[in-house]
Amino acid sequence: MLRLYDVEVASRLLLGSARYPSPSILTEAVKASGAEIVTVSLRRESGGERAGQGFWSIIRDLGVRVLPNTAGCHSVKEAVTTAQMAREVFGTSWVKLEVIGEDETLQPDVFGLVEATRILCKEGFDVFPYTTEDLIVAEQLLEAGCRVLMPWGAPIGSGRGLNNPFALKMLRARLPDVPLIVDAGIGVPSHASQALELGYDAVLINTAVSQARDPVAMAGAFAHAVAAGRAAYEAGPMEPRDLAVPSTPVIGKALLR
Amino acid sequence: MQILVNGASREVRAADLSGALEELGYGGAVIATAVNGEFVAVAERTTARLADGDRIEVLAPMQGG
Numbered sequence: 042m043l044r045l046y047d048v049e050v051a052s053r054l055l056l057g058s059a060r061y062p063s064p065s066i067l068t069e070a071v072k073a074s075g076a077e078i079v080t081v082s083l084r085r086e087s088g089g090e091r092a093g094q095g096f097w098s099i100i101r102d103l104g105v106r107v108l109p110n111t112a113g114c115h116s117v118k119e120a121v122t123t124a125q126m127a128r129e130v131f132g133t134s135w136v137k138l139e140v141i142g143e144d145e146t147l148q149p150d151v152f153g154l155v156e157a158t159r160i161l162c163k164e165g166f167d168v169f170p171y172t173t174e175d176l177i178v179a180e181q182l183l184e185a186g187c188r189v190l191m192p193w194g195a196p197i198g199s200g201r202g203l204n205n206p207f208a209l210k211m212l213r214a215r216l217p218d219v220p221l222i223v224d225a226g227i228g229v230p231s232h233a234s235q236a237l238e239l240g241y242d243a244v245l246i247n248t249a250v251s252q253a254r255d256p257v258a259m260a261g262a263f264a265h266a267v268a269a270g271r272a273a274y275e276a277g278p279m280e281p282r283d284l285a286v287p288s289t290p291v292i293g294k295a296l297l298r
Numbered sequence: 299m300q301i302l303v304n305g306a307s308r309e310v311r312a313a314d315l316s317g318a319l320e321e322l323g324y325g326g327a328v329i330a331t332a333v334n335g336e337f338v339a340v341a342e343r344t345t346a347r348l349a350d351g352d353r354i355e356v357l358a359p360m361q362g363g
Contacts (some may be wrong), residue, residue, distance in 0.1 A: 083362035
């Protein structure tokens with residue numbers, strides 16, 4: 042079981058709810074993924090259309106735990122206010138905190154992130170910070186009150202996988218007791234397996250599932266990949282080396298020359 | 299009075315946020331509100347007085363990654 046703040050979950054796959062071809066495909070994809078945590082956001086609601094009300098009823102019917110995000114927020118003030126609004130609407134103190142620093146890469150503004158985290162933790166939020174793989178930023182986020190960290194694998198929606206496995210491995214080694222979730226950049230199930238094999242506790246995936254030709258089938262593929270990656274980590278992978286080592290015993294080989 | 303609701307100019311008669319939301323068609327909806335960039339909780343909407351030119355944000359659950 043994975044413990045995130047005071048909640049235990051069996052699934053190590055967190056799923057985003059955006060960019061699916063239809064609401065029914067979203068529903069089926071969540072079920073196929075086995076995810077117990079689904080990310081959501083807040084956007085402007087029209088008094089006439091009330092589109093958000095329908096979406097919210099779909100999510101509620103799924104019976105999952107929601108993780109509201111502060112996507113698109115570029116300042117500490119915006120992110121904090123969005124988190125406060127999300128806590129009321131979604132009835133959870135959990136927040137996936139995003140403070141975006143740059144539009145092309147959607148790279149987190151880690152300075153703003155630490156500042157917003159400090160404010161929100163004091164207000165009783167359970168912050169899931171979308172951060173980079175930087176160890177010192179991670180330490181400051183923990184000092185500010187986080188008990189979970191979510192370093193990126195690659196830019197959001199890029200599908201590039203783990204851009205910096207070395208730094209992710211180092212972060213895992215330096216923070217052995219902190220739940221670490223790779224958030225963003227995962228493109229195919231093998232990327233998710235890699236994150237779990239490195240000892241990451243979970244992955245958060247959206248675009249790789251929602252933009253697949255068959256999102257429901259891809260959600261299932263990711264569920265298998267995450268389970269396989271975790272099982273491999275627990276089984277203790279071998280250390281890679283540069284030169285060959287014969288797997289078949291050399292002793293006892295016949296002399297046939 | 300004239301206020302900005304989600305960036306669009308709207309005319310409302312109500313003097314408080316709760317009344318304005320009813321007037322604008324948000325009755326019974328699951329929404330969160332902010333006035334001039336500050337979060338206004340559900341419990342505070344009836345006492346939140348509006349003034350001409352106020353900027354209201356009305357947000358609801360939406361897809362997110």
